[in-house]
Amino acid sequence: MTEQIDLTGKLLIAMPGMGDPRxxxxxxxxxxxxxxxxxxxxxxKPTDDLRLRDLLEQLSIKSTPDTRxxxxxFGGPVEHGRGFVLHDYGYHSSISTLDVNExxxxxxxxxxxxxxxxxxxxxxxxxxxGYAGWGPxxxxxxISENGWLTCEADxxxxxxxxxxxxxxxxxxxxxxxxxxxxxxxxxA
Numbered sequence: 001m002t003e004q005i006d007l008t009g010k011l012l013i014a015m016p017g018m019g020d021p022r023x024x025x026x027x028x029x030x031x032x033x034x035x036x037x038x039x040x041x042x043x044x045k046p047t048d049d050l051r052l053r054d055l056l057e058q059l060s061i062k063s064t065p066d067t068r069x070x071x072x073x074f075g076g077p078v079e080h081g082r083g084f085v086l087h088d089y090g091y092h093s094s095i096s097t098l099d100v101n102e103x104x105x106x107x108x109x110x111x112x113x114x115x116x117x118x119x120x121x122x123x124x125x126x127x128x129x130g131y132a133g134w135g136p137x138x139x140x141x142x143i144s145e146n147g148w149l150t151c152e153a154d155x156x157x158x159x160x161x162x163x164x165x166x167x168x169x170x171x172x173x174x175x176x177x178x179x180x181x182x183x184x185x186x187x188a
Contacts, residue, residue, distance in 0.1 A: 066119025075128025087122030
């Protein structure tokens with residue numbers, strides 16, 4: 001029997017040869033991980049031309065001059081019509097915020113969008129539609145089959161690094177060059 005690992009607050013880095021093309025070169029922030037499964041948000045796959053202001057308009061939330069220009073990301077293939085905001089720990093919704101750890105939190109209620117529309121809300125935020133989800137033991141199996149690497153998450157990588165550079169930067173935190181990776185799993 002193996003000990004349960006907790007990847008909450010960590011990053012998953014897709015390995016080359018990932019079977020699902022939606023996750024090719026993906027970097028996923030794990031918001032929750034337990035024996036019941038895992039949930040995370042892809043942080044490096046922006047949607048084409050969809051911004052926070054567009055979502056606000058669709059939800060009849062009035063933008064203001066203080067509304068930030070935030071890209072919307074494809075968070076994953078599950079419930080892709082549902083929005084999530086990964087943000088710094090300093091902000092807490094009056095309705096519900098999931099405290100991931102002492103650095104990150106996630107909110108999926110409309111009040112965070114209202115706050116962002118008014119120039120309030122978290123200092124750092126990443127908006128995503130949909131999420132990536134795994135059933136019990138599924139993520140652990142994918143990791144053991146060479147599908148994912150894991151690394152620590154930091155604010156700079158999640159919020160400041162360009163989407164096109166997040167995968168390579170995440171690999172570099174492990175001392176790995178993207179050119180050195182193989183799509184084949186090795187077994188001793």
